[in-house]
Amino acid sequence: MNVLAFESSCDETGVALVSTQAVGRPKLRAHALYSQVQMHAAYGGVVPELASRDHIRRALPLTRQVLREAGATLAEVDVVAFTRGPGLAGALLVGAGVACALAAALGKPTLGVHHLEGHLLSPFLSTDAPEFPFVALLVSGGHTQLMRVDAVGHYTLLGESIDDAAGEAFDKSAKLLGLDYPGGPALARLAVQGRADAYSLPRPLLHSGNLDFSFAGLKTAVLTQHRKLGSSPTAEQLADLAASTQAAIVEVLVTKSLAALKSCGLQRLVVSGGVGANTELRRQLNEATARRGLRVYYPELELCTDNGAMIALAAAMRLQSGVAKASMDYAFDVRPRWPLDQIDQIDRVIPVGA
Numbered sequence: 001m002n003v004l005a006f007e008s009s010c011d012e013t014g015v016a017l018v019s020t021q022a023v024g025r026p027k028l029r030a031h032a033l034y035s036q037v038q039m040h041a042a043y044g045g046v047v048p049e050l051a052s053r054d055h056i057r058r059a060l061p062l063t064r065q066v067l068r069e070a071g072a073t074l075a076e077v078d079v080v081a082f083t084r085g086p087g088l089a090g091a092l093l094v095g096a097g098v099a100c101a102l103a104a105a106l107g108k109p110t111l112g113v114h115h116l117e118g119h120l121l122s123p124f125l126s127t128d129a130p131e132f133p134f135v136a137l138l139v140s141g142g143h144t145q146l147m148r149v150d151a152v153g154h155y156t157l158l159g160e161s162i163d164d165a166a167g168e169a170f171d172k173s174a175k176l177l178g179l180d181y182p183g184g185p186a187l188a189r190l191a192v193q194g195r196a197d198a199y200s201l202p203r204p205l206l207h208s209g210n211l212d213f214s215f216a217g218l219k220t221a222v223l224t225q226h227r228k229l230g231s232s233p234t235a236e237q238l239a240d241l242a243a244s245t246q247a248a249i250v251e252v253l254v255t256k257s258l259a260a261l262k263s264c265g266l267q268r269l270v271v272s273g274g275v276g277a278n279t280e281l282r283r284q285l286n287e288a289t290a291r292r293g294l295r296v297y298y299p300e301l302e303l304c305t306d307n308g309a310m311i312a313l314a315a316a317m318r319l320q321s322g323v324a325k326a327s328m329d330y331a332f333d334v335r336p337r338w339p340l341d342q343i344d345q346i347d348r349v350i351p352v353g354a
């Protein structure tokens with residue numbers, strides 16, 4: 001079975017082709033990605049209307065590129081998948097619309113996929129893939145969640161951020177330090193030159209006794225500290241503040257991940273989402289898990305941030321495991337807000353004329 005998928009939930013257009021095999025995990029045939037980061041950088045953040053319009057421009061050229069690189073044709077596509085949510089409504093509608101129109105033209109079924117399930121399953125495209133069950137730390141621009149994953153489609157929420165996501169904490173702190181959007185990678189680069197213990201910043205909910213996170217207070221502390229540095233802080237002070245901010249976020253993520261493994265009695269941790277690309281987070285997680293005889297798995301670095309490959313993979317794994325059926329009903333909808341533990345509570349699409 002060949003699954004062609006579209007990802008358009010935010011500011012990256014991703015298209016990919018995945019093939020299932022008689023034995024083993026689905027195989028990525030090709031994927032292509034167009035990042036709108038440069039376009040949005042001029043505004044200091046994602047402009048939803050511009051994002052939607054750009055997805056329209058990129059979807060078909062990227063599809064042609066993927067088919068060419070995979071040496072495949074549209075006639076070989078069995079299912080067309082798309083990100084159904086969560087994300088920006090207009091941006092999601094572009095991917096869903098293109099996917100369903102293409103599927104209708106080909107006479108093939110479609111499948112809407114949960115974006116976070118894509119992130120969660122993305123390490124299954126690595127050579128070093130995990131086995132079920134595991135604890136997943138999902139750390140993206142919009143979400144910070146710990147999930148217990150027993151099988152495809154069987155997800156239990158263990159804890160989540162009650163305010164800002166970890167990626168948001170990186171991005172907002174970076175903005176305060178005068179770094180360009182998207183701030184996460186920029187702050188991480190600056191942090192390399194700084195001292196992580198230079199400033200004492202809060203570790204919110206570190207010892208709360210549950211697996212929830214809170215990062216809004218950290219952002220305020222970074223703002224306060226930045227103001228104390230006056231109107232022209234030195235490069236060294238900024239690097240120190242970046243390193244201290246990163247250290248606070250990473251310590252909370254590592255501590256809570258270990259606590260989640262302990263409370264579930266599991267040995268495997270999967271880390272995914274954009275913040276999973278952070279080198280310091282990976283270094284500390286590798287060290288902490290190795291010391292305790294635990295294992296940690298990551299997606300390939302290029303598949304940490306948004307991409308079409310993870311959506312094609314999630315669709316293929318859902319179909320293979322029988323938890324989802326592709327549909328020939330092309331009346332699609334999207335779900336901008338869609339908790340992952342409600343993945344199977346699918347709203348009915350209202351029939352035309354009803």
Ligand code: KG4
Nearest residue numbers: 140141142167184273274275277278305306
């Ligand atoms: O998963 P993702 O690509 O998009 C969402 O679904 O949100 O995650 C994007 C987030 C942004 O907040 C970005 O700043 C952060 O991931 N990010 C990083 C790094 N690379 C991406 N944060 C810290 N360090 C990085 N190296």
Ligand code: ZN
Nearest residue numbers: 119140305306
């Ligand atoms: Zn994402």
